[in-house]
Amino acid sequence: MVKKGWTYLLIAIIAIGGIFLLEYNKPKQINWFPSYVSHHKIPYGTYVLNELMEDFFPSRLSQIHKPPFELLTRNDTVQGTYFFVNESITFEEAELNTLLDWTSKGNSVFIASSSFEGRLLDTLNLEQTSLYNESELKPHFYHQLVNPNLKSKTITFEKDYYTMVFDKIDTLNTVVLGEVYVHSDSTDVIEKHINMIKQPFGEGEIILSTFPKAFTNYFILKDENRNYTAGLLSYLGTEGPILMDNFHKSGKSFYTSPMYLFLNTKEFKWAYYLALIGALIYVIFEGKRKQRAIPVVKPLKNQTLAFTRTIANMYYENKEQQQITQHKIAYFLEYIRTRLHLPTQKLDTSFLRTLAVRSNNSLEDVEALFRLIEKLQSKSQITDMELQDLNKKIEAFKAHVDGKQ
The missing domain is CATH 3.40.50 (Rossmann fold)
Structure with a gap:
């Protein structure tokens, strides 16, 4: 296919060259304009x-x-x-x-x-x-x-x-x-x-x-x-x-125009025409819009986790385990409502059984988790160990929901 394209291009170049050669050797047309100008050598010059x-x-x-x-x-x-x-x-x-x-x-x-x-x-x-x-x-x-x-x-x-x-x-x-x-x-x-x-x-x-x-x-x-x-x-x-x-x-x-010298002399005129044609060919083949390199745009990072960790560290460093615990419990209950589609207004035995079935957790683990939640909600001071234990049990619960355990 490439060789065929080059063949057509060569034929086109030869044809154009032949046309130029014929035009160049064509007898110059006589100018019969009655100018009567003293330096004109045309028929009706003087x-x-x-x-x-x-x-x-x-x-x-x-x-x-x-x-x-x-x-x-x-x-x-x-x-x-x-x-x-x-x-x-x-x-x-x-x-x-x-x-x-x-x-x-x-x-x-x-x-x-x-x-x-x-x-x-x-x-x-x-x-x-x-x-x-x-x-x-x-x-x-x-x-x-x-x-x-x-x-x-x-x-x-x-x-x-x-x-x-x-x-x-x-x-x-x-x-x-x-x-x-x-x-x-x-x-x-x-x-x-x-x-x-x-x-x-x-x-x-x-x-x-x-x-x-x-x-x-x-x-x-x-x-x-x-x-x-x-x-x-x-x-x-x-x-x-x-x-x-x-x-x-x-x-x-x-003549005031410098182009008169080119257009009135056969050799200069054809040199001028060839220059114009060369410029046109350059525009056609080299002046095409070239595909620029597309820069790699890195996607925006999800800063939610980093933001959450920053806030958590701030609470943790300020010894506000009570507030962290309350937020942790509130987010967990919201997780149950949105992910497992269970209401959390009444945390009774029926709720715990249904939650255990839907979350793929054992009833014992679910009861232990909610006993810990009830205990921590009633306390005014929470230790680091208790907060870590709550976080560990919630993560284990979510892992069973996602089928990772």
């Missing part, structure tokens, strides 16, 4: 973009980790192009007013976001709408830059079923920089939609792009898409600082 920016604009690039409102209100000397890239960017009213006021003084703002807040669109007389691709099982959106000098080919993006475009623009003040379109199965007519514009604002300019994924790792590293991204970056200009925003991001720019 690690490659920031590496390229550091290489091509080493002296112009500044990484900004604070909100625009705080930067621009505390430093009046900031100039250049403020570059925002995120899936969605929303400015507070005070922050938007500060940013627009800064732009009107001769600076530039480049915002790549799939959607823009209403206050900014109203300021620039723009409207947005969604462009869906319903003609194919696998969506294809074709993006191209309008400026022929950029020599950028039309590129294809296949990860979204819809994209945001500008439905209405201020044609007098707006310059179209980029377009997007889809192929229709029902008609050969291709309708192009605007997804990137430039508009002057005061002495500066504002550039908006509804295709922020053009700046992600996945897009830049795929095929020849980097040429399209390079065309977009050319609108940052050739002079002046570039303020790279790292505040308005969907993902976390830094």
Whole structure:
């Protein structure tokens, strides 16, 4: 039976080990979360973009980790192009007013976001709408830059079923920089939609792009898409600082939890899991309630006999044989009443005969015992020998009752 139990345990350990081995060697699932964080190497991070920016604009690039409102209100000397890239960017009213006021003084703002807040669109007389691709099982959106000098080919993006475009623009003040379109199965007519514009604002300019994924790792590293991204970056200009925003991001720019190191590294993560499982196994097998030694509890001693002896010795030492004799006789009569069930009010010849029969004593011994009792009850002074004789006869009587003689 013991060998069978160990066999089952070994099979369980091998099975669990096999499961862990399969899980460890399983290909890591791709994280498609659109974080747009500069140090994220996931598909929709911007690690490659920031590496390229550091290489091509080493002296112009500044990484900004604070909100625009705080930067621009505390430093009046900031100039250049403020570059925002995120899936969605929303400015507070005070922050938007500060940013627009800064732009009107001769600076530039480049915002790549799939959607823009209403206050900014109203300021620039723009409207947005969604462009869906319903003609194919696998969506294809074709993006191209309008400026022929950029020599950028039309590129294809296949990860979204819809994209945001500008439905209405201020044609007098707006310059179209980029377009997007889809192929229709029902008609050969291709309708192009605007997804990137430039508009002057005061002495500066504002550039908006509804295709922020053009700046992600996945897009830049795929095929020849980097040429399209390079065309977009050319609108940052050739002079002046570039303020790279790292505040308005969907993902976390830094992690405060130390567990991120363990859970984000494959080896550390499995070491952490094994430690938890080991702790669980320890709790199951070693954490059981163990039977403690049961202490030997000695039963309480019957102190009645010791107490009786103590009282008797006290009477005996005080030479109170008379009282001892009276107590001895009273207890003996009580013994007859409770043990032999005989009344002791009348100690006549009939009583003595009946007592002799029930107690298994001879009539002579019973008569001798009661003659001694009668004698001692009438005396005022009792010697030690008489008390000992009474005790001896009573004990002998009880011994016959108990069948010991």
